[in-house]
Amino acid sequence: MSGGFPEAAARALADAQLRRNLGKATSTIRAKRLATVAELPDWDALRDAGEAIKARTMATLPEQLERLEAAVTRAGGVVHWARDGAEANAIVARIARDHRSDEVIKVKSLATDEIGMNEALAARGIRAIETDLAELIVQLAHDKQSHILVPAIHKNRAEIRTLFERTIAKGQQLGDEASAIAEAARLHLREKFLTVPVAVSGANFGIAETGTVMVVESEGNGRMCVTLPEVLVTVMGIEKVLPEWRDLEVFLQLLPRSSTAERMNPYTSMWTGVRPGDGPQEFHLVLLDGGRSDVLADETGRQALHCIRCSACLNVCPVYARTGGQSYDSVYPGPIGAILSPQLFGLERHATLPWASSLCGACFEACPVKIDIPSVLVHLRAKVIREQRKRLDPERLAMAGLARVFASRARYERAQRLARGGNGPLGRLGGRVPGLSGWTAMRELPDVPEQTFRDWWRERRAG
Amino acid sequence: LRVALFITCFNDTLFPNTGKAVVELLERLGCEVDVPLEQTCCGQMHFNSGYADEGLALARRFERVFADCDAIVSPSASCTGMVRDHCPQIAGRVHELTEFLVDTLGVVDVGASFPHRVTLHPTCHSLRVLHLGDRPLRLLEAVQGIDLVALEDAEECCGFGGTFAVKNADTSMAMLSDKLRRILDTRAEVCTAADTSCLMHIGGALRRQRAGVRTLHLAEILAATE
Numbered sequence: 001m002s003g004g005f006p007e008a009a010a011r012a013l014a015d016a017q018l019r020r021n022l023g024k025a026t027s028t029i030r031a032k033r034l035a036t037v038a039e040l041p042d043w044d045a046l047r048d049a050g051e052a053i054k055a056r057t058m059a060t061l062p063e064q065l066e067r068l069e070a071a072v073t074r075a076g077g078v079v080h081w082a083r084d085g086a087e088a089n090a091i092v093a094r095i096a097r098d099h100r101s102d103e104v105i106k107v108k109s110l111a112t113d114e115i116g117m118n119e120a121l122a123a124r125g126i127r128a129i130e131t132d133l134a135e136l137i138v139q140l141a142h143d144k145q146s147h148i149l150v151p152a153i154h155k156n157r158a159e160i161r162t163l164f165e166r167t168i169a170k171g172q173q174l175g176d177e178a179s180a181i182a183e184a185a186r187l188h189l190r191e192k193f194l195t196v197p198v199a200v201s202g203a204n205f206g207i208a209e210t211g212t213v214m215v216v217e218s219e220g221n222g223r224m225c226v227t228l229p230e231v232l233v234t235v236m237g238i239e240k241v242l243p244e245w246r247d248l249e250v251f252l253q254l255l256p257r258s259s260t261a262e263r264m265n266p267y268t269s270m271w272t273g274v275r276p277g278d279g280p281q282e283f284h285l286v287l288l289d290g291g292r293s294d295v296l297a298d299e300t301g302r303q304a305l306h307c308i309r310c311s312a313c314l315n316v317c318p319v320y321a322r323t324g325g326q327s328y329d330s331v332y333p334g335p336i337g338a339i340l341s342p343q344l345f346g347l348e349r350h351a352t353l354p355w356a357s358s359l360c361g362a363c364f365e366a367c368p369v370k371i372d373i374p375s376v377l378v379h380l381r382a383k384v385i386r387e388q389r390k391r392l393d394p395e396r397l398a399m400a401g402l403a404r405v406f407a408s409r410a411r412y413e414r415a416q417r418l419a420r421g422g423n424g425p426l427g428r429l430g431g432r433v434p435g436l437s438g439w440t441a442m443r444e445l446p447d448v449p450e451q452t453f454r455d456w457w458r459e460r461r462a463g
Numbered sequence: 464l465r466v467a468l469f470i471t472c473f474n475d476t477l478f479p480n481t482g483k484a485v486v487e488l489l490e491r492l493g494c495e496v497d498v499p500l501e502q503t504c505c506g507q508m509h510f511n512s513g514y515a516d517e518g519l520a521l522a523r524r525f526e527r528v529f530a531d532c533d534a535i536v537s538p539s540a541s542c543t544g545m546v547r548d549h550c551p552q553i554a555g556r557v558h559e560l561t562e563f564l565v566d567t568l569g570v571v572d573v574g575a576s577f578p579h580r581v582t583l584h585p586t587c588h589s590l591r592v593l594h595l596g597d598r599p600l601r602l603l604e605a606v607q608g609i610d611l612v613a614l615e616d617a618e619e620c621c622g623f624g625g626t627f628a629v630k631n632a633d634t635s636m637a638m639l640s641d642k643l644r645r646i647l648d649t650r651a652e653v654c655t656a657a658d659t660s661c662l663m664h665i666g667g668a669l670r671r672q673r674a675g676v677r678t679l680h681l682a683e684i685l686a687a688t689e
Contacts, residue, residue: 010633318620322637358624361591381513403517406504438632443667453475453482457498
C-alpha cells in the first residue's frame with residue numbers, strides 16, 4: 001500500500017460511474033435515515049443509553065465474557081477463545097473437518113471477513129459459500145467489499161447480471177428483471193442450505209446473561225444458515241457482548257433505523273445453545289480478540305469498539321460518498337474504518353487513514369452510540385506523527401517552524417511582515433508552498449494584504 | 464460591555480477586513496472592544512494535523528493571553544471550538560460572534576443593510592461542533608434589503624478541513640466542486656459563512672472560475688450599512 005488513501009481515492013474519483021452510483025445510493029439512504037430517526041422523540045436518549053451500555057460493557061469486558069461463556073456452556077454450546085484470526089480460522093476448519101465437510105455456508109459476517117476466513121478455509125480444502133446476496137456477488141467476482149452493510153454497493157444491476165450468467169446461472173440468460181437475477185441466486189443457495197452440514201455466522205450481539213447469540217439481517221438467508229445445518233459456528237468479536245437481555249431494547253431500536261432506515265429489520269435470529277430436535281444440534285462460539293484487547297488499552301481510541309456496524313457513518317460521510325469503500329483498503333471502510341483499521345490492523349499499515357476525513361463531524365452526529373470519530377481521528381493522527389518523529393519531512397519542518405513563530409508575539413509579527421513579500425513561514429501559508437499544487441489546481445490562493453488586522457488596529461488606536 | 468477580540472491568526476494575517484467588520488459591528492452595538500496583541504494562534508492547525516504537543520502548547524499560551532478577559536469573541540467557529548475544547552480555564556468565556564450577538568447581547572437585528580443576493584454556507588464546525596443552529600440565518604434575515612437564498616445540501620462539508628485540502632487534494636476538490644455547483648445554482652452574488660477558512664477554500668475556487676460570486680464573512684455583511 002504505497003500511496004495509501006489519497007492515491008486510492010484519486011483512482012476511485014476518476015471513475016464517474018462509481019461516483020454516480022455511490023452519490024445516489026448514499027443520498028437516498030441519508031434522507032431515509034433522517035426521516036426514520038425523526039419518528040422517535042427519544043432518539044437522543046436512546047443514543048445516550050447505547051453509548052452508556054457500551055462503555056460499561058468495555059469497562060467490565062473480562063467479566064461479561066466469562067458470564068457469556070458460562071451461559072453458552074450451560075445451554076449446551078461450546079465456547080472457544082481465539083487470540084487472533086489464525087486461531088479462529090483453525091478452530092472453524094477443525095470443526096468442519098470433524099464433520100467431514102468440505103463446504104461451509106456463511107451468514108454475512110464482518111468478523112470472518114476481517115480474519116480472511118474464506119481464504120484460510122480454502123487453503124485447507126474447505127469451500128466457504130457466502131449466502132448474503134451482496135457478499136455472494138463480491139465472492140463470485142473475486143472482488144473486495146466496499147460497504148459494511150451493502151458490500152457490493154459499487155456494482156450495478158447489469159454488472160451483477162453478467163456476473164451471475166457466467167457463474168451460478170451456468171451460461172443461462174437472465175434478462176434485465178431484478179427478480180430473475182435474484183432467482184438465479186435463490187436456486188444456487190437453496191441447494192446449499194439443504195445439503196451443507198456446517199454453517200458459519202458472525203454475531204451482532206451476544207448476551208452474557210442468557211448466552212443468546214443474535215444476527216439481524218434483511219434477506220432471510222442468514223435465518224436459513226442458522227436453522228438448517230447440523231452444526232453452527234459463530235465467530236464473534238469480543239466487543240460484541242452485551243451484559244443483559246434487556247439491553248437489546250436499546251440496540252434493536254438503534255441498529256435498524258441507523259442502518260437501513262427501517263423501524264425493524266426483517267429477520268432477527270436468536271439462538272441459545274442447542275435444543276434437541278430443533279435447529280443445529282451442535283453450536284460453537286468462537287470469541288475473537290484479534291487486537292481488540294490492545295484497542296481497549298487506549299482510553300480515547302477504545303470507543304471505536306462500541307461500533308454496532310450500522311454503517312450510518314459511511315452513508316453520511318462526504319469523503320466516503322465520493323471515494324467509495326475500497327479506497328480504505330480494509331473490510332471496515334468509511335469513517336469507522338478510518339479509526340478501526342489503524343487500531344486493529346496496525347497504525348503503520350493504515351497510516352494515511354486518520355487523515356481521510358475533513359473532520360466535518362457528520363459521522364459523529366449520525367452515530368447511534370455517539371462514537372466521537374473526529375476526536376479519535378485527531379488522536380490517531382497524533383499517534384502517527386509521534387511514531388514518525390525521526391522522519392524529517394517538509395511538513396514536520398514547516399509545522400515546527402510555525403509552532404516557533406506562534407510561540408512569540410515578536411516572531412509572529414516579524415513573520416507577518418515577511419509574509420507581505422511572500423516570504424517566511426506565514427508567507428508560504430498564503431502562497432508558494434511546495435506541495436500545494438493540489439490546492440492551486442482548482443483554487444486561487446488569497447493575496448497577502450498590505451496591512452494586517454493588528455496594524456490597522458494599532459493605527460486606529462494611535463489615530 | 465467590554466469585549467476581547469480573538470481575531471485568529473488567519474484573519475489577522477490574511478483577512479483583516481473580517482476583523483475590521485467585527486470591531487465596527489460590536490462598537491455599533493455599544494461594546495468596548497479590545498484586541499490583546501499578545502495573541503497569535505490558538506493551536507488548532509497543529510492539533511488537528513496531529514501535532515498535538517505543539518497545538519496544546521499554543522492553546523496553553525492562548526489561555527494565558529486571555530486569562531483576564533471577561534467576554535472573548537471570535538469570528539471563527541472552528542477556532543472557537545478548539546479553544547472551548549482545549550482551554551478549560553477560559554472555555555466558558557469564549558463566544559463565537561453569532562452566539563455573542565444572539566445570546567449575550569440578545570440582538571438579531573444589528574442594524575445592517577446589505578441589498579444583495581446572498582447564500583449562507585453554514586460550515587461544519589458552526590453546525591456540528593458549536594451547534595450554532597439558526598443563529599447565523601436569523602441575523603442575516605434581519606439585514607435590510609438582503610435577498611437571502613437557501614443553499615441546497617448546505618450542511619455538507621465544502622472539503623476544506625485544514626490540511627485535508629492538501630493531503631487529500633483530489634477528494635477535497637470533488638467535495639468542493641459539488642459545493643460550488645450548489646452555490647452557483649442559487650445565483651447569489653455573495654456566499655457567506657461564519658468561518659473564513661471555508662470561505663478561503665470556496666472563494667479561491669470561485670475566483671479561479673471567474674464565477675462572479677464573492678465570498679464575505681458574515682461579520683462583513685452584519686457591519687454593512689450600504
